[in-house]
Amino acid sequence: MRGNSFGKMFSLTSFGESHGPAMGVVIDGVPAGLSVSLEDLQRELDRRAPGKIAGTTSRNEDDKAVILSGVFEGKTLGTPIAVxxxxxNQKSADYDKLKEEHRPGHADKTTxxxxxxxxxxxxxxxxxxxTLSRVVAGYFAGLVLPQVKVKAYVSLxxxxxxxxxxxxxxxDLSPYSFPDTKRxxxxxxxxxxxxxxxxxxxxxxxxxxxxxxxxxxEPAFDKLKADFAKALLSIGAVVSFSYGLGEEMAQMKGSAVSNTANAFGxxxxxISNGEKMVMTITFKPTSTVGDKAKEGxxxxxxxxxxxxxxxAMVKVVLADHFLRQNAYQI
Known part of the structure; x- marks a missing residue:
């Protein structure tokens, strides 16, 4: 099975199954000498971990990161980082009936x-x-471009x-990442x-x-927008991607687009122009519904x-393209 790796100069390869012994990731291309904080890495994993947000899954996993290689005395070595x-907290028996049943919109049938x-x-x-493997990679990608701020939030x-x-x-938009936290x-x-x-x-x-x-x-096939689209659409539940004015452009005249600040995100x-980047993605509803979903x-x-x-995926794309751009400098 291919397709488990992403990126060129900064790359990640994720491995493991959800009910196997562990999930993991190998990250290559991280420059040497960057300071690593296990506490900061764990903080990112805790944001994604189940059992932390009221109203979501009741399943609880510690999701403790174990760094196996590529970091020594709190610094990156420039060698592959394995985490x-x-x-x-697996309950594999809960999925026995899925041997024959396939959840619509999931990969059960197509796999x-x-x-x-x-x-x-x-x-x-x-x-x-x-996706926890991606969060780990995103932490290390953030070390490459510490001045860049990336914020995702719920718009709908x-x-x-x-x-x-x-x-x-x-x-701070916790716990639901909705800007109007009063709600x-x-x-x-x-x-x-x-x-x-x-x-x-x-x-x-x-x-x-x-x-x-x-x-x-890069021109043609490795445009920044194209790699953002691939990175974000590779997240299982994401079904669409747009940037800037996005689909609004379908009903606008060129003069209106040209007069709209940051129309192109x-x-x-x-190619990035130094302005604020704005992108939007759509998530489908969770595939598991009915009595199975009521179990919590x-x-x-x-x-x-x-x-x-x-x-994390946005940071990975940015770090990859930043290192690629620097490779051209002499």
Whole structure:
């Protein structure tokens, strides 16, 4: 099975199944001498970990990162960095009926059609648990570009919508990553009601990037926008990607677009222009619904826990293209 790696100068390879002994990632291309904080890495993993946000899955995993290589005395060595996270709260028997049943919109059916065999326990490689490997990689990508700020937040979740572009990227939006934090109790109740009904919901996430270097992105096939799209659409529940004005352009005249500030979301011709980057992605509702969802080990909405995954993939793309751009310098 190929397709488990992403990136060129900065690359990650994720491995493991959700109900196997561990999930992990190998990260290559991280420059030597960067300071590593295990506490900061763990903080990012805790944002994604199950059992931390009211109204989401009741499953609880410690998700403790173990660094196996590439770091010595708190500094990166410039060699491949391997990190694993042991799986500690699996209930594989809960998935026995999925040997024959296939969840619509999930990879259950297509994996079987493609390979003739699959690990049905929790979805195997197609489980959302695979994304913890991306969060680890995103932490190390952030070390490459510490001045860049990346903030993802919920712009639409059920009846909750925030249309304005977030201005303060340092704002604490926990636990639901919705800018109007005064509505957190409403969001909690909404998610708990969905769980009680065995129902799920999707939504939209907006990403804002500040202080990006100019000149990131390659002409033609490796445009920065194209790599962002691939990175974000590779997240299992993401079904669409746009940047800048995005789909609004379909109903606008050229003169209106040209007169709109940052209409192209910080990228022109697929290359970063130094302006604020703005992107939007859409998440589908969680595939598990009905009686199985009522048991509480599945998220009625994956978005609150997916926010650090989204930020991580954006950081990975930026770090990869930054290192590629620097490779041209003489």
């Amino acid at each position: 694993i996270v042991h799986n500690t 079987m059609m493609k390979y003739g065999i699959r690990d049905h326990r929790g979805g195997g490689r197609s489980s959302g648990r695979e 979740l059920g009846p909750f919508e925030h249309k304005e572009i977030l201005k303060d990227l340092s704002a 957190n109790d409403e969001i909690k109740k909404y998610l708990e009601d969905l769980k009680a009904q065995g129902e799920s919901v999707g939504g939209r996430v907006r990403i804002v990037v500040e202080n990006s270097p100019v000149g990131l992105g 910080g990228m022109e011709g697929g 080990r599945h998220d009625p909405c994956i978005i609150p826990r997916a926010i650090p995954v989204v930020e």
